[in-house]
Amino acid sequence: MEIIGILGAGAMGSGIAQVAASCGHEVVVCDNLTPALSKAGKRIQATLKTLVEKGKMTDGDAYSLFSRIRFTDHTSDFRDCTLVIEAIVEDIEQKQIAFKSIEAIVGPETIIASNTSSLSVSAMGAQMQHPERIMGIHFFNPAPLMRLVEIIPALQTEARFVEKARKLINCWGKTTVIAKDTPGFIVNRVARPYYGEALRMLDEGIADAATIDWAMRDLGGFRMGPFELMDFIGNDINYTVTETVFTSFYYDPRYKPSFTQKRLVDAHYFGQKTGRGFYDYREGAVKPEPTKDQALGKQILTRILCMLINEAADALYLRIATRDDIDLAMTQGVNYPKGLLAWADDLGIENIVSQLDWLHAEYCDDRYRCCRLLRIMAREKRTFY
Numbered sequence: 001m002e003i004i005g006i007l008g009a010g011a012m013g014s015g016i017a018q019v020a021a022s023c024g025h026e027v028v029v030c031d032n033l034t035p036a037l038s039k040a041g042k043r044i045q046a047t048l049k050t051l052v053e054k055g056k057m058t059d060g061d062a063y064s065l066f067s068r069i070r071f072t073d074h075t076s077d078f079r080d081c082t083l084v085i086e087a088i089v090e091d092i093e094q095k096q097i098a099f100k101s102i103e104a105i106v107g108p109e110t111i112i113a114s115n116t117s118s119l120s121v122s123a124m125g126a127q128m129q130h131p132e133r134i135m136g137i138h139f140f141n142p143a144p145l146m147r148l149v150e151i152i153p154a155l156q157t158e159a160r161f162v163e164k165a166r167k168l169i170n171c172w173g174k175t176t177v178i179a180k181d182t183p184g185f186i187v188n189r190v191a192r193p194y195y196g197e198a199l200r201m202l203d204e205g206i207a208d209a210a211t212i213d214w215a216m217r218d219l220g221g222f223r224m225g226p227f228e229l230m231d232f233i234g235n236d237i238n239y240t241v242t243e244t245v246f247t248s249f250y251y252d253p254r255y256k257p258s259f260t261q262k263r264l265v266d267a268h269y270f271g272q273k274t275g276r277g278f279y280d281y282r283e284g285a286v287k288p289e290p291t292k293d294q295a296l297g298k299q300i301l302t303r304i305l306c307m308l309i310n311e312a313a314d315a316l317y318l319r320i321a322t323r324d325d326i327d328l329a330m331t332q333g334v335n336y337p338k339g340l341l342a343w344a345d346d347l348g349i350e351n352i353v354s355q356l357d358w359l360h361a362e363y364c365d366d367r368y369r370c371c372r373l374l375r376i377m378a379r380e381k382r383t384f385y
């Protein structure tokens with residue numbers, strides 16, 4: 001079995017280590033902070049204990065899985081690794097330094113990958129001697145539970161390394177999709193309107209958070225409404241992703257963050273983890289009731305859905321990923337009830353174009369500009385599938 005290296009023993013590093021070890025690999029987890037290593041060990045052991053208690057794993061299996069993971073503060077222990085995944089802080093300079101030091105230790109055929117959510121993988125490769133084996137391998141949180149993994153070849157990456165990595169991660173029981181090295185890759189880009197358009201409607205007073213959540217959940221079939229989901233993810237994290245995508249896309253109004261969410265972050269109303277967010281999670285707090293008005297609910301669902309589909313179509317048009325990978329990414333990465341491009345076919349592409357054109361004309365805002373691909377397809381009466 002190949003030996004897998006993980007740099008950074010935080011939430012993501014420890015999760016990825018568990019995934020690799022559960023597939024029989026020896027795993028070397030390295031962190032420059034000793035307390036982070038012991039915390040990671042305890043975190044993995046706690047997860048394994050829960051799995052044993054739930055009957056999903058035997059005591060013996062949990063023991064041998066954990067014994068395959070070695071914790072170290074020396075990157076030199078990556079020497080025999082065939083794949084090293086970096087999961088340190090989201091900082092390009094620190095990642096570049098880390099890549100250079102890993103490259104000095106491992107062999108030329110070792111794949112060196114980053115779990116970055118937002119940084120340019122090509123920029124990470126710029127400082128390397130052999131950037132042809134660098135790529136993004138983006139797991140979602142929590143790594144052992146989330147099936148989707150986005151693989152992001154850098155400009156410098158050779159196809160054979162991408163194939164090798166994809167094969168390996170597929171063997172770990174994950175669903176892999178290939179994304180172009182652009183901000184947000186697939187999921188963090190295409191999902192932006194789920195939050196952004198819901199926030200815009202809240203700001204305009206079209207409906208309250210509970211009603212928008214009800215519409216998306218009960219009428220749309222989404223597992224969680226946008227506000228419940230932002231509170232669950234953490235408004236601090238969700239806001240930062242939006243802001244990063246917005247600035248990375250040269251301030252495209254489609255990704256404009258919301259002051260409403262920014263104020264929650266300012267007040268440390270991060271959501272469930274701090275007891276307050278869009279909703280109040282403190283003991284005794286009563287959850288507000290939605291206004292279950294079918295016509296209003298349909299209007300909310302249609303507006304958010306059309307914006308999501310526009311984003312998915314644009315990702316396809318700009319060749320960020322294939323049709324199938326875009327739909328897979330959204331159903332498996334963020335549990336959407338249906339792929340957005342398949343959903344577009346069901347709704348009717350002409351219908352979506354006219355909804356977007358109406359919003360664009362009404363608001364005189366580029367945020368609502370319709371993707372050219374949708375316009376062409378409507379004209380030619382084509383469907384995605």
Ligand SMILES: NC(=O)c1ccc[n+]([C@@H]2O[C@H](COP(=O)([O-])OP(=O)(O)OC[C@H]3O[C@@H](n4cnc5c(N)ncnc54)[C@H](O)[C@@H]3O)[C@@H](O)[C@H]2O)c1
Nearest residue numbers: 008009010011012031032033036087088089090116117141
């Ligand atoms: N948390 C998420 O939901 C999530 C999801 C997908 C991707 N990511 C990405 O994964 C990466 C890690 O995120 P996280 O949430 O696990 O972070 P984290 O803060 O939980 O852990 C980072 C770990 O890296 C260690 N570290 C920092 N600099 C180091 C260095 N130079 N050498 C060795 N160790 C170092 C820290 O001590 C810490 O233990 C980031 O790039 C992040 O953007 C995070």
